Amino acid sequence: MEEFTGQNAPEAQDEEALRRGVEAMFFAYRGFTADPDRILAEQGYGRAHHRALHFINRSPGTNVNNLLDILGVTKQSLNRVLRALIEDGLVESRVGERDKRERHLDLTEKGQALEAALSTAQHARVREAYKKAGPEAARGFEAVLDAMMDRELRRHFRRLSDEPGDV
Amino acid sequence: MEEFTGQNAPEAQDEEALRRGVEAMFFAYRGFTADPDRILAEQGYGRAHHRALHFINRSPGTNVNNLLDILGVTKQSLNRVLRALIEDGLVESRVGERDKRERHLDLTEKGQALEAALSTAQHARVREAYKKAGPEAARGFEAVLDAMMDRELRRHFRRLSDEPGDV
DNA sequence: GTTGGAATGTCAACAACACTGACGTATTCT
């Protein structure tokens, strides 16, 4: 097995820590989505609808292409979700003024209400976790997640978090 | 216990931090699964196969019911995945000795090889993130994830990681 | 000003993977 290693204990310990981190991500993500999932299921929606509502709420008036870039799915996939949300009166689609090919998206009052319900449930879970683990741990949590993203995704994250400035 | 920001920290700041944490989880989870997903796609498998391989590797000789409990899916769903892995010669199913109703699952050499390839890719990503963020952050990361799990899921996590000691 | 290509968004069909419900079989427990 070991061809040119020489050291033994530290590497095995390292691997064990990584495996634990991986499983923590797996189990925690389930908890992370559990509460919103329950609310969504009641209304006949799924996680894709949640993601769309979240990012439209985050960037009102955004267009489909921008949303596509953030969500990383095909436009056909996003379109199905948006169509349902628009038909149900949660999202409003306006033809662009400058460029009539674009559609600008906003939440209606009804959409804002559902988004708030989903956020509230999810935030409660995260808030509780932060409280249990402490503020120092919360900073470490964010730092590791930030480092784990693809460069492409991190750009969206930073742009949304910090300021709307271009790259 | 002195507070981190003082007691007049506005709630808006709190909400902003939570929203950032939620988006960090969303974007980071994409990165977390990106590398294994590529390998899996080449072989015609998906994340469900990865999860099965991981936990069979983690607990060799485990039975179907235990896997069902850990993965939190229906037996029909797991069965589809398991059938494919067995037919392709990655997983071996043995009739239980003590209880012949049970099926004990193990990875074949071929199965171990794929699992190792998937782990290696995923561990590299996590290792890099830990290195960038630092060991203190890595501890915080795990603490927050641990606090974010459902009690039911945390039981599996602890049992796998530490020892079967209850709370 | 017309035309052709790029960009934007929509419709249709299909695959992966989850779910529920019902049933069958072998085995174990009471």
Added chain:
DNA sequence: AGAATACGTCAGTGTTGTTGACATTCCAAC
């Protein structure tokens, strides 16, 4: 013997992802 458990399977459904084909709009070259 009868109930309960463990596992597998068939049939049907829903969400969410994929490709392919197509309509509309914009822009730039001719």
